[in-house]
Amino acid sequence: MQIYVCIKHVPDTAVNINVVGECGFDESVKFVMNPYDEYAVEEAIQIRKKAGGEVIIVSVGKEAATKTIRSALAVGADRGILVKTDTQFLDSSLTAQALTKVIEQDGSPDMIFTGKQSVDSEGMQIPYRLAAAFDMPVVSDVAALSMGDGNVTVEREIGSGSREVIEMTLPCVVGAIKGLNEPRYANMVGIMKAKKKKLDQIDIADLGLDINAAGTKLTELKPFPERGKGKILQGSPQEMAEELTQLLKNEAKVL
């Protein structure tokens, strides 16, 4: 099995984002692997353990993304490829094209994993565009997966606690969510090994993509206004509950 896992280097969800200029932000904050991608990496490693083969990490991002690729190599992925760009917010379609090109140049995927979305630009479409490019079936929001003979059965969350059980043939694309597995932590041995694993870098300009052909362009990024300190109610639980009910009805008018 040749399994490709597409991951993104994103700001840690525990940090605040300070907007800089028209559509940038202060990138000196801590960056991590996109949380949903951790489940994608773990699932690929578990499948390789049973079926054999290779797990290849692919990312599109700035040079600093090598750190996140190394963290995937430290938990057991075999090697990595970074497509270098100079923006954190590349158009989703271009990102998918870049991923497609490098995967095509590298080998022939039996499975491609991604997280269901990035937690920064929240495009939510990379798995679908990869599937169309490789002419493979795709399911995203996958919370359970079991390998069959030439096929895979997945459970897709569809809201309200319900799931669809979907069978698809290999090769295929899977978008992972939390709950798919318990991602492992890297140990010292893994971290040391990762330093010696192969990590290729290629500039996006060398892939022959027209960067200016983006169908979507971020034109403005601004902080979402914070609300101030609210009204703190006083009294017994019953008194506060009754006052709140009246405030929600008559002042806030949301009931």
Added chain:
Amino acid sequence: MANIGVLIETSDNNEVKKTNFGVITAARGEGGNEIFGLLINGSGLTCKDAVQEYGIGKLVEISADGANLSSNPELQAKALAEAMKHFEINALFGLSSMQGKDILARTAAILNAPLTLDCVGVNLAEDTVTKFHFAGKTFATIKLTGECRICGIRPNAIEAKAGPCEAEVMSFQADVQDSGRMKVKELKKGASERVELTEADIIITGGRPIGSEENFKILHDCAEALGEAAVGASRMAVDSGFAPHDMQVGQTGKTVSPKLYIACGVSGAIQHFAGMKTSKVIVAINKDPDAPIFAKCDYGLVGDMFEVVPALTQALKSDN
């Protein structure tokens, strides 16, 4: 005049979900365009009255000759893409719901069209949409270019405004073949009939102090007294095993913007706040008067949620 499509989502009992009306309103914009309602495996006659009230002029029932669309999302998207070409629709809107975002993304990939999901605003004249980046931390404006664009709208984000017209019901038979490479085998219903978080008007959430899965009962009881409310959980509560993953609200869970959000025993971690700060009204119930959430809410109740929440349920019931 342009032809604009709206993918109409129906509920299990074949009724038009009311969250569609805001999407139709957004697609209508300042007017002057032909608005097509697109139904996959739905009944035009059943849906006509509801959607024409908001300005759907043509309602298209999409089906496939010799293929069952309902058990194959890939086929649905192919049929939808064909219908768009047939009716010369160059902009498609839909709900960014669990179902909607899947079909819209599949369709965008087939048509190689630019796609923005989870939008909270649309400006047709300028070809821009607004949505959040980093959950609720920043607000982004995105310009779309290209011959065809697709846009998913967060449920309840855009207020529905009526714009009645008379809808013509049409049917379209797509010429799509089932490749047999994917099939929905089964629907596993959740344990109880929960209101979906991303589509709810009111949400009540429990943090780690809730202590157990059973204790969520006080939140479910209150949700019932609040009306059609959904129950959520903080990451701490989910990671402690008190609630399933799909109930998590936050930047690494579901990002929500209901009209009322009640956080119980939630301290207000940055990643949780990012997932709910765009709510219209935020109420915080917490034992700790110094909890960070009290600095960023509309109404704060300092007290033990195991006393305050049942009292609130009672107060809501006696008020009704």
